[in-house]
Amino acid sequence: MKPNLYICHTAYQVLVDLLRASRTDGQPHTMVLSAAVPEPQSLAKRLEATGAVKVVIVDETRWPGTVTGPFAARRARRAFEKLCGWRFTRAAYNEVRIHNDWSVLGRYLQDCHAGYILCEDTFASTLGPDQHLVTDQRAAPDFAGKRRTGKGYLYWGDSPWCAKVESEDAAKCTLFPASRLVTDSKRELLESLTDAEKAMVRSVFLTQPLPENAAGATLLLPRSFVEDGLMTQAEQNAMFKAVAAKYTAGPLFIKTHPRDTTDYHALFPDAVILERTMPSEVLNFCLPFKFARAVTVQSFVLRAFTAADEKILLSLEEAQALLN
Numbered sequence: 001m002k003p004n005l006y007i008c009h010t011a012y013q014v015l016v017d018l019l020r021a022s023r024t025d026g027q028p029h030t031m032v033l034s035a036a037v038p039e040p041q042s043l044a045k046r047l048e049a050t051g052a053v054k055v056v057i058v059d060e061t062r063w064p065g066t067v068t069g070p071f072a073a074r075r076a077r078r079a080f081e082k083l084c085g086w087r088f089t090r091a092a093y094n095e096v097r098i099h100n101d102w103s104v105l106g107r108y109l110q111d112c113h114a115g116y117i118l119c120e121d122t123f124a125s126t127l128g129p130d131q132h133l134v135t136d137q138r139a140a141p142d143f144a145g146k147r148r149t150g151k152g153y154l155y156w157g158d159s160p161w162c163a164k165v166e167s168e169d170a171a172k173c174t175l176f177p178a179s180r181l182v183t184d185s186k187r188e189l190l191e192s193l194t195d196a197e198k199a200m201v202r203s204v205f206l207t208q209p210l211p212e213n214a215a216g217a218t219l220l221l222p223r224s225f226v227e228d229g230l231m232t233q234a235e236q237n238a239m240f241k242a243v244a245a246k247y248t249a250g251p252l253f254i255k256t257h258p259r260d261t262t263d264y265h266a267l268f269p270d271a272v273i274l275e276r277t278m279p280s281e282v283l284n285f286c287l288p289f290k291f292a293r294a295v296t297v298q299s300f301v302l303r304a305f306t307a308a309d310e311k312i313l314l315s316l317e318e319a320q321a322l323l324n
Contacts, residue, residue: 003026004030006029006032008031010099014043015201016186019189019197028052028053031054032057032058032105033055062083062085063080064083084108088114090114096115096116096117098117099120101156101157101159110154117162118166120186133155157180164180198288205275210287214253215289217250218247219254220243220244220248221295222262223301224257236262240267240319241268243297244268253273255274258277293309294311297314297319
């Protein structure tokens with residue numbers, strides 16, 4: 001059986017496609033990682049160690065733009081292959097899946113007339129209330145011509161070179177006709193993981209072993225108020241140390257926002273620092289234990305968080321008051 005091709009631009013997409021690949025005949029499947037994925041080289045090694053995928057890393061920044069004029073798609077394909085160093089051969093794969101068809105790699109698939117499946121780029125993204133990108137695209141004067149001829153790029157599943165669009169629940173998705181939709185529930189996927197699959201995910205997204213005893217553990221979920229211009233780094237460090245001192249019971253784990261560059265290893269030398277780029281789904285579905293408590297400050301991160309018995313959301317003012 002031919003392998004599938006999975007193209008990923010985020011750690012969440014890598015998680016989803018790794019699990020799908022591990023459950024699908026034809027291994028190893030091919031996973032193309034955009035160089036935009038954090039630390040793609042080391043991630044690729046851990047992914048290949050699972051045996052489910054072989055990895056190709058593509059640096060999309062090497063492609064300067066689009067090609068117009070006669071035979072534009074053919075010329076664009078050749079230019080992409082020369083500059084980015086990867087060539088797509090449709091006959092080599094069974095299914096072709098991508099989450100961001102507006103990307104350089106997505107445009108390349110359209111130039112190749114790939115017949116790809118567009119997957120949701122985030123959880124249940126086809127069911128969100130704001131779909132203005134799709135509706136604005138369809139209102140453009142050249143939309144009908146692009147759909148009819150296949151010349152020029154269309155995104156978010158509207159390209160004639162997109163064969164199917166994946167949704168968390170196709171019956172609830174109103175963006176596309178039923179004939180173009182396929183249901184693929186990530187919630188059902190994640191809730192059905194075996195212990196072996198959870199261990200596989202941890203081997204990819206955790207770069208240090210978990211402590212053997214995590215009973216009563218607390219998870220601190222910081223974010224960068226320095227980046228938002230609300231405080232200095234020293235003030236933020238002091239605030240989160242005060243939050244941790246107030247609410248930590250048992251071992252302390254820290255998982256910060258991907259854009260937070262604070263050195264939490266230095267700030268909390270005895271804590272377990274989880275990878276900042278790790279998808280939150282790893283915490284919710286793939287750890288061998290549940291946290292006794294999860295704490296955050298002025299953040300929505302706990303809204304869908306299920307891996308703690310107690311969830312504590314502090315306002316910024318409440319957190320700062322702990323310094324007094």
